[in-house]
Amino acid sequence: MGSLGAGSPELTQADAGGAGRFRAHRRLPSAHLSPAVQGLIALAAYAAVAVAFLVRPLILHASWAQLDQKSPDPNFYAWSLRWWPYAIGHGLDPLYTHQIGAPAGYALAWITTIPPLAVLATPLTLVAGPVVSFSLLTAAAMPVSAWAAFVLCRRLTGKFWPALVGGAIFGFSAYELTHDAAGQLNLAYALLLPLLAYLVVLWRDNSIGARTFVILAAIGLALQFYLFLETFADLTAIAVISFLLGLVLAGRAGRPEVLRLARLVALAYVIALVLAAPYLVSALSTKAPTLVAVSGADLASLVIPAPGRTFGIAWLARLAAGPVPSSHACYVGIPLLVLAILLAVFGWSSRLVRFLSCLLVLVIAASLGPVAYLDGHRLASLPWGRLWHLPILRNAWPERLMLFAFLVLAIMTALWLASPSRVVISGLRWLLACLAIAAMALAVRPFDVTSRSNVPSFITAGDYRTQLKPGEIVVVVSQVGDAGMLWQADSGFYLRVAGGYINAGVSQRGDGPGIPAPVYALRHASNFKIGQFVAYVKGSGIGAILVDVSQEPAWAGIFRQVGLVGHRVGNVVVYPTDGCRACLTRLPRAAFSQ
DSSP, X not given: OGGGGGOEEEXXXXXXXXXXXXXXXXXXXXXXXXXXXXXXXXXXXXHHHHIIIIIHHHHHTTTSOOBOTXXXXXXXXXXXXXXXXXXXXXXXXXXXXXXXXXXXXXXXXXXXXXXXXXXXXXXXXXXXXXXXXXXXXXXXXXXXXXXXXXXXXXXXXXXXXXXXXXXXXXXXSHHHHHHHHTTOHXXXXXXXXXXXXXXXXXXXXXXXOHHHHHHHHHHHHHHHHHHOHHHHHHXXXXXHHHHHHXXXXXXXXXXXXXXXXXXXXXXHHHHHHHHTHXXXXXXXXXXXXXXXXXXXXXXXXXXXXXXXXXXXXXXXXHHHTXXXXXXXXXXXXXXXXXXXXXXXXXXXXXXXXXXXXXHHHHHHHHHTTTEEEETTEEEEEOTTGGGGGSTTTTTSOGGGGHHHHHHHHHHHHHHHHHSOOOHHHHHXXXXXXXXXXXXXXXXXXXXXXXXXXXXXHXXXXXXXXXXXXXXXEXXXXXXXXXXXXXXXXXXXXXXXXXXXXXXXXXXXXXXXXXXXHHHHGGGGOOHHHHHHHHHXXXXXXXXXXXXXXXXXXXXXXXXXXXXXXXXXXXXXXXXXXXXXXXXXXXXXXXXXXX
């Protein structure tokens, strides 16, 4: 951040000339506040907005497992934050675990266990627990992503307020909000992308040398690889497109510099892959997850907000309730799209504007995936559709490319506001930018949080130590998503968990929220299903079944019919299995008529 003081370029008419790169003249930093101080102010502003309107419950009750507990994602990432320090501290392979999916376990190389965040948060996790680390990391995701985009926009424009708005466009975009509210830390932490672009700008301005650029870019790329492999792959594809587009727009005089940058980036990639070699080798030596249906962005989602955020407009509410809920993260809003179009029209003489405008169109087109849809209605197959069936891309979600579109939109917004103009024109520009922010803000849905923690006192008070042996394999029955993994992480991996939902392509699809399928199937008992359950308990060495007391009424009769007897300890009912020696393999016919 401090390197911003090297001199911040501002887009001017010089950029419209025939120079080989996107030219900008130098301007001195603010006479009152250095760029570093401006960065701190921007970070504080973003944090204040996030706390005031979005993440306050996560901070006030950081030790509560309370975010979107119907979904397995938040508790899976809380588990991941505890898994990495546990595995490293015990000399285990962090890319394979026997702690979940017991006894066989799961390979984790294709699973997004966020090692950079887990290692970074290790001191906090060991002192306060994984739930606290998860809550605070979730609360920080949007402000730090917005700050990273601010740093980039501030370098490009040399102005604080345009950069502040640009950072907000990226950090509080529908993409960031949707994934942060879902507890998906691998997607919510997007700060590496604008910081990598910032390094390119620093190199362009001769503020850092080629060696420094390569080293820092390699570190950033390696961190992105470990944080989320899919975003790394998407970044690689966008980089290739950007270089091809740059070669077209740079002109004959500028192409050598574009090619030089491409060589430096390629070298950074080589070093990054060397740094990521342990992870890469493990991933290539294990089977990739089963193909999941590809989900592209719906064109209507660019302008249609999420349900419940349609401003009382009936027709918009009907559209928002349509069949494209997965595209809510792609919402841009009409004002921001208009802003981008106006910048392209009136700033087309600038190579940087042409580059950003073309890149935005290409990214949005690619985010549609193999088929274009409009409000759930198929329009046409797209020429690049077959690319999504390639080995690297077939498990990727095209709509996640919209992250790059929001970064481009953030830069375009900052340039739009920073361009010199008359007072009236400037006022109209700021009005449009404010409308864009308002459209984004009005479409925001509050975080889904509970008013209590979902970690029972059975775990927090340590009662499990008197009921279970260390390393005993248990099944956890709860409506909380991945409750078993949450309890295990909070206990410091005292117990092993049969089941655990980690990935749609890896975990069984027929089970409940992390409950093994042979157990979950007992909800509709039959002699066949009971036989499967007994065989599963014996074959997997299940020592006990732990039932959340809120689920006990539904399961008490089921386990009693099977022959298991439970006892309540705090707010958990413990059913020791004793190898299922007392389990029935067939039920009387009368039992099925009850």
